Amino acid sequence: MPDSSHTDAFVEFERVQKSYDGVQLVVKDLNLSMPKGEFLTMLGPSGSGKTTCLMMLAGFETATHGDIRLDGKPINNIPPHKRGIGMVFQNYALFPHMTVAENLSFPLEVRKIGKSDREAKVKRALDMVQMGNFGGRRPAQLSGGQQQRIALARALVFEPELVLMDEPLGALDKQLRETLQFEITKLAHRLGITVVYVTHDQTEALTMSDRVAVFDNGKIQQLAKPDELYEKPQNSFVAQFIGENNTLEGTVREIKGDTCVVQLDDGGLIDAVPVNVTKVGERTRVSIRPERVEINKDRLQEGAHMLKAEVLEFVYMGDIFRTRLKVAGNDEFVIKTRNAPDQVRLEPGTQIDIGWLPDDCRALDAPSK
Amino acid sequence: MTDAATEPDKITGPTPDNALRAADKADSGPVLAADGRPLKQSLNRALRAQKIRALALIAPLLLFVLVSFIAPIGDMLFRSVENQIVEDTMPRTVQVISRWDPATDETPDEMVYQAAYFDLFFSAEARRHTRLGQRLNYESTGMSSMFRSIGRDLDEFGEPYQDAIEASDPRWEEAGFWYDLMSGEGANDLLESRRDSYMRLMGQSQRTVFGDVTCGIGSVFGNPCDIALEDVPLEFSLSNDITEFLPLTAEAYSDFTVFTVLDEGDVVAEEEPWEAVYTALGIDLKAKSQAEIQAYNGTGADALQAAYTALAEVEDISFRDQFIDADPDWGIQQPWQVLQTYSAAYTPGYFLNAVDMQKSPQGWELRPENQRIYGLLFQRTLFMSLVITFSCILLGYPIAYLLSNLPARKANLLMILVLLPFWTSLLVRTSAWKVMLQQQGVINDVLVWLGLVVDDGRLVMINNQFGTIVAMTHILLPFMILPMYSVMSTIPQSYVRAAKSLGATNWTTFWRVYFPQSVPGIGAGSILVFILSIGYYITPEIVGGTSGIFISNRIAYHISSSLNWGLAAALGTILLIVVLALYWAYDRIVGIDNVKLGG
Ligand SMILES: Nc1ncnc2c1ncn2[C@@H]1O[C@H](COP(=O)(O)OP(=O)(O)O)[C@@H](O)[C@H]1O
Ligand SMILES: [Mg+2]
Numbered sequence: 001m002p003d004s005s006h007t008d009a010f011v012e013f014e015r016v017q018k019s020y021d022g023v024q025l026v027v028k029d030l031n032l033s034m035p036k037g038e039f040l041t042m043l044g045p046s047g048s049g050k051t052t053c054l055m056m057l058a059g060f061e062t063a064t065h066g067d068i069r070l071d072g073k074p075i076n077n078i079p080p081h082k083r084g085i086g087m088v089f090q091n092y093a094l095f096p097h098m099t100v101a102e103n104l105s106f107p108l109e110v111r112k113i114g115k116s117d118r119e120a121k122v123k124r125a126l127d128m129v130q131m132g133n134f135g136g137r138r139p140a141q142l143s144g145g146q147q148q149r150i151a152l153a154r155a156l157v158f159e160p161e162l163v164l165m166d167e168p169l170g171a172l173d174k175q176l177r178e179t180l181q182f183e184i185t186k187l188a189h190r191l192g193i194t195v196v197y198v199t200h201d202q203t204e205a206l207t208m209s210d211r212v213a214v215f216d217n218g219k220i221q222q223l224a225k226p227d228e229l230y231e232k233p234q235n236s237f238v239a240q241f242i243g244e245n246n247t248l249e250g251t252v253r254e255i256k257g258d259t260c261v262v263q264l265d266d267g268g269l270i271d272a273v274p275v276n277v278t279k280v281g282e283r284t285r286v287s288i289r290p291e292r293v294e295i296n297k298d299r300l301q302e303g304a305h306m307l308k309a310e311v312l313e314f315v316y317m318g319d320i321f322r323t324r325l326k327v328a329g330n331d332e333f334v335i336k337t338r339n340a341p342d343q344v345r346l347e348p349g350t351q352i353d354i355g356w357l358p359d360d361c362r363a364l365d366a367p368s369k
Numbered sequence: 370m371t372d373a374a375t376e377p378d379k380i381t382g383p384t385p386d387n388a389l390r391a392a393d394k395a396d397s398g399p400v401l402a403a404d405g406r407p408l409k410q411s412l413n414r415a416l417r418a419q420k421i422r423a424l425a426l427i428a429p430l431l432l433f434v435l436v437s438f439i440a441p442i443g444d445m446l447f448r449s450v451e452n453q454i455v456e457d458t459m460p461r462t463v464q465v466i467s468r469w470d471p472a473t474d475e476t477p478d479e480m481v482y483q484a485a486y487f488d489l490f491f492s493a494e495a496r497r498h499t500r501l502g503q504r505l506n507y508e509s510t511g512m513s514s515m516f517r518s519i520g521r522d523l524d525e526f527g528e529p530y531q532d533a534i535e536a537s538d539p540r541w542e543e544a545g546f547w548y549d550l551m552s553g554e555g556a557n558d559l560l561e562s563r564r565d566s567y568m569r570l571m572g573q574s575q576r577t578v579f580g581d582v583t584c585g586i587g588s589v590f591g592n593p594c595d596i597a598l599e600d601v602p603l604e605f606s607l608s609n610d611i612t613e614f615l616p617l618t619a620e621a622y623s624d625f626t627v628f629t630v631l632d633e634g635d636v637v638a639e640e641e642p643w644e645a646v647y648t649a650l651g652i653d654l655k656a657k658s659q660a661e662i663q664a665y666n667g668t669g670a671d672a673l674q675a676a677y678t679a680l681a682e683v684e685d686i687s688f689r690d691q692f693i694d695a696d697p698d699w700g701i702q703q704p705w706q707v708l709q710t711y712s713a714a715y716t717p718g719y720f721l722n723a724v725d726m727q728k729s730p731q732g733w734e735l736r737p738e739n740q741r742i743y744g745l746l747f748q749r750t751l752f753m754s755l756v757i758t759f760s761c762i763l764l765g766y767p768i769a770y771l772l773s774n775l776p777a778r779k780a781n782l783l784m785i786l787v788l789l790p791f792w793t794s795l796l797v798r799t800s801a802w803k804v805m806l807q808q809q810g811v812i813n814d815v816l817v818w819l820g821l822v823v824d825d826g827r828l829v830m831i832n833n834q835f836g837t838i839v840a841m842t843h844i845l846l847p848f849m850i851l852p853m854y855s856v857m858s859t860i861p862q863s864y865v866r867a868a869k870s871l872g873a874t875n876w877t878t879f880w881r882v883y884f885p886q887s888v889p890g891i892g893a894g895s896i897l898v899f900i901l902s903i904g905y906y907i908t909p910e911i912v913g914g915t916s917g918i919f920i921s922n923r924i925a926y927h928i929s930s931s932l933n934w935g936l937a938a939a940l941g942t943i944l945l946i947v948v949l950a951l952y953w954a955y956d957r958i959v960g961i962d963n964v965k966l967g968g
Contacts (some may be wrong), residue, residue: 060866080869081878093867107871107880139417159871 009069010036010194011057011162018052018067018218026052028218030066034196036161039188041197043205044215045241050198051216054164057196059083061136070162081110086155086163086193090170093149100126100150101135109159125157126150128187129311144178152184156191163188166198181208202242206230231289233275236364238285246288246333249366252277259358261305262286270305271358276365283366290322292360293335294343295352306355308331310344311346321345327354392847442945450937451718455708457569458501459488463712470792471706481705482688486526487617490645491624493520495632497570507933508718509707515696521696527644528650529683537679538672543916547646548638550669551622553608562633563623567631603630610667614653621649654680698903702728706730719939743923743940750920751947753838754902758840761898762891769853769890773860787850795844801912802840806831806912830916841902848901849894856890892959900948920944924949943959 006234010032018027028051033056034040035279040354055061057068059080067074075083094103104122113121127130140149147169155163168328171292185208199205205227207210214221214229214237221241222234233239234245250264252274260274262284270286277284312331313324320336323346327333335354338341346352394847400409435881456463461484469477492498499889540546605626625646626637654662654677662677692699710728711718718728725741725903726733737743768787790798798877803813808827816822832835860883868878913922927937 037759058866058870060869080866081872081874085870087867087870089863089867091861091863093861093863095864095868106868106873110871110873110877112592154867154871164870291389305659 006280008035009033010038011070011196012069012072013053013057013292014065014067014069016053016056016057016068018049018061019064025064026218027056027063030220031046032213032220032223036194037192037206038109038186039195039197039210040352041205041209041212041214042215043199043241044221045200046200046214049217049218050200051166054166054196054198058085058087058164062154068162077248084160084161084162086158088148088151088155088163088165088226090167092144092151092252093138094147094151094154096139098130098138099135100137100139100142100324103139103150104135104154104157107154111158120127121157124316125153126312128156129153129183144172145180148172148180149183156187156193160193162194162196164196167206168197168201170201171319177204184208206242214241218239229321232275232364233287233364236285236287236367239362244290244334244336246290246293246335247285247329248328248330248333249283251287252280252282252284252363255280260363262363266328268305268307268328270307272361272363273359275362277363278294284363285366286361286363288356288361290334290336291320292356294357295335295337295346295355299354300355301357304355304358306353309352309354311348311350313348313350316345325352379903410416435627435814445938445941447938448935449719450715450717451716451935452711453569453714454501454504455712457566457572457710458492458497459485460566461485462488462708466705466709469705469709471702471709475703476689476700476702477705479687479689481691485692486523486688487520487621487624487645487649489516491525491628491642492570493523494643495570496568496626503932504935505704505707505711507722507931507936508711509703511698512704512707515594515698515704518696519692519699522691524686525693526645526686527648527940528682529686531644531647533679533683534647534650534676537675540669540672541647542641544637544639544641546669546672547622547642548605550672551608551611551619552606552668553610554606556612556619559612559619560623560626560933562603563620563627564599565625565633566602567627570843572599581751593731598631600680601625605630608667614665614667615650617649617653618646621646622779648686650676651680651683651686655685664694719935722936723939723943743920744754746918746920746923747943747947748836750903753834753841753917753919754899756838757841757902758895760838761846762895764842765846765849765853765894766887766891769850769857770887772850772854772856784854787847792846793908796911798844799840799908802836802843802912803831806836806839821948831912832917834913834917836912836914837909837917837919839903842858842906844908845898845901848897851889852893852897853890856893857887886957890956894951896955899951903948904944 012034016027016030017025019025030053032040042053044259046049052061055330057070058061059075059078063076068076070085094100095106096105100239104125106117108118108121122135123132126135129152131146131149131153134142134146134150139150142150151168155165165184169180172180180205184195184197187296197205197208206229209226211223211225212229213223216237222229222238224232224234229238230243235240239245240247248270250262250265250270252260253263253269254261255274255277258273260272260277262270262272264270272284272286290352297306300306307327309325309364312326315322315324321339321343323335323337324331325333325335339349400408402408404411439809462481465484466477466481466687469481489498492501498516498520502513505516506513603626605618607623622642625640625642627633629637629640654673657677658675662674665673689700698704710730717733721727721733723746727735728737768783772787775783778809794828803810807813808829808831810831812823812830813827817824817827822828830839838847864882864886867876869875870884873881903919904921905919906925909917909919910922910925915921921944924937924944927933927940
């Protein structure tokens, strides 16, 4: 993981805490370290403290405790306008009384850059977001997507090394969001800037980022690359939050190296990878991705544990079939099968056996009651 | 980049370009609804019920505004130029005086004095001549007393004629004889024109639809209206022969008839005529030759013959001398000039007065230096309103800023403090300032106690402009803060944050990003405060003394004390015009779209 060495860390949070009211910690013990050029996304439900972290980094909120370092230098006492951090907001925050070009030259003017230089940079920035012809317009004369492009250009025009984006695409429709997601990542990589991106949309997080920090309740629940996050969630919150997920609850019966046996509440036994269970007898929640559930016994290992299931519902979704089952008392258990020529279509009411590779089933923390 | 991205217009959603393109694509020619009617027509039909409902909802307010706002303003505009009183009270004089040329350095000729005699006699009987005196007094002081004294003496002017006529034949003292003499056919036009004249004098113009409606409404509420004056039968018909033979007498007798029937409710045939009728008869007869008298053979020919003979002994009455006897001022040009100048039914006189000018034979000119007050008052009102507006901006802006950036609970508390003045009586607040500012008041006491001011050098802070400015700034401050606050609270915090993240210092952020967006609030507040203060009355009245009063105090004075409503209306109209002009200028410079009361 790249946060191990202090020397190449560009952005660093160390033991940062934040409380607004002196009663509740909104950010609890945040540790994070980013190398230069990384695209990191903070993902989490609303109210989990993402914006607060971003604002502390930008300087609009002060950390109650801990250090924030930028390029190795603590920035706790540097005012926001001297931090040189570009920002993009969800509501675009384009100054309505200035034209697009004036908006873009604003950061250059306050940096006392000469007129001709300014114009050249503004033009380049506008071209960069394909808005070259819109310099003379007012923000109100642009569509949402166009405004966000301008906001992006404005955050980049003074060539900051770090850009923060707080749900920049939250107000746009799906198609436009996907287009812009692609453009933002491409631009970020081309310019080599470091980006901290905040979203509550997991697809956005997974498709755009080098790494994703999943936030809940003021804490980073997991910080990992997108594939790792999806396939190897560290706890039941992450497993639940990212992608679709089936859970079954039970008790650990046996731990053998990197596998364990879990006895479900209705008595059935399954194999799982012990992720954060440590001793026999502990309560656990196992999680299995719907597409990793196997209904064909032949594909499983010899002696693998199987569970009885009853088909409740079959939904044809084009590329996949989505089948809802009742397994071990849980009637929200979903499996997804690929729409291949030889794929069976399960009729509601039939009884089947299901199983999975032990690696795909992760024994996580039991929910606290 | 993707294709979609290389062409910004491909972005879906309502961009101006997309809208244009969509409009182009739409087929030209009327679109038809399902039932074959043009779509537009169907839409109108569907919306009509909605429109009617909307109209019904605003109707009460519309009516209220019409009655309580538009109508008074219309009335004010009308009053500021209306001047019918001169023509209504002295119609004959107005007619003959127009021929008089004041440039000749002479007073008007005897004809004018004679016309004035008959006009004033009639209006004095109706007790209306003093009103005209008051009206003309606004234009030239002293006129009021001239009219009063002439009204007292008028009765004796015609005495020599009356005595002679009555002595010539006892029938001249009989009401019935007079009635018979004047009765006949064919001259009722004159009679009716005198009735009109009377009605105008009494301020009751011809019957209008409006009058009928109010009368109808009145009778619904058990308040039946009187028969309109024009419908009251006079029980008299004027003879055309006698009118041609004795024109002045016929006119005077008609006046007498109208007055007797309409004003006193008596029967003409039973009343002995006024002295003015005898005077008129005297003038008429004296103008005749012996032959003309003998040629007349109608009713009372012998009595007329006798009167003619008797009158020959009597010297001609000079009305001019009589007027001068009553008041020597009638013998100079001044009052006649005023009468002539203000004889038109509509006059710019009130407006001229309101801008310190006057009408003179040479045209319009500025009044003498010591009579100019309104120009100064207007200037002062505008200047002080500006100062008040600026002090309100200076004091209100930080508060509004704080209000909109404080957490909700603290903001609410502060808001209550801001609104507190609204919940206290205006009079109480103004009086409180009196207590604070006067020479033995709280502030002076404190200053003296601190030793900053010596006891006999206490500051004069009240009954002058300073007092007015301080008190009015305080009173109008909420009107500045509220619109500012509601605009500022709609400025998203992210603008400020964006500016700072782009490298702007606190000051640059404020000046280049926050302030421009709060300007609409300043504009709204300023218009509100300025317009309110320009017409403010109570506070300047109480704390303004003489140097701190506003034009509105003068208007109030003319409405309630001097009763010069025309001038008050002219001043009010000018004030209205000034406000509208400022509003227009503001719109041109700042743009009225930039005025926001929030949202
Ligand atoms: N200015 C503030 N004052 C008090 N509480 C705040 C403030 N801003 C955010 N909070 C609280 O802090 C928590 C985290 O908020 P935020 O960082 O905005 O979450 P996110 O961006 O993940 O939705 C929320 O419970 C929110 O109510
Ligand atoms: Mg947020």
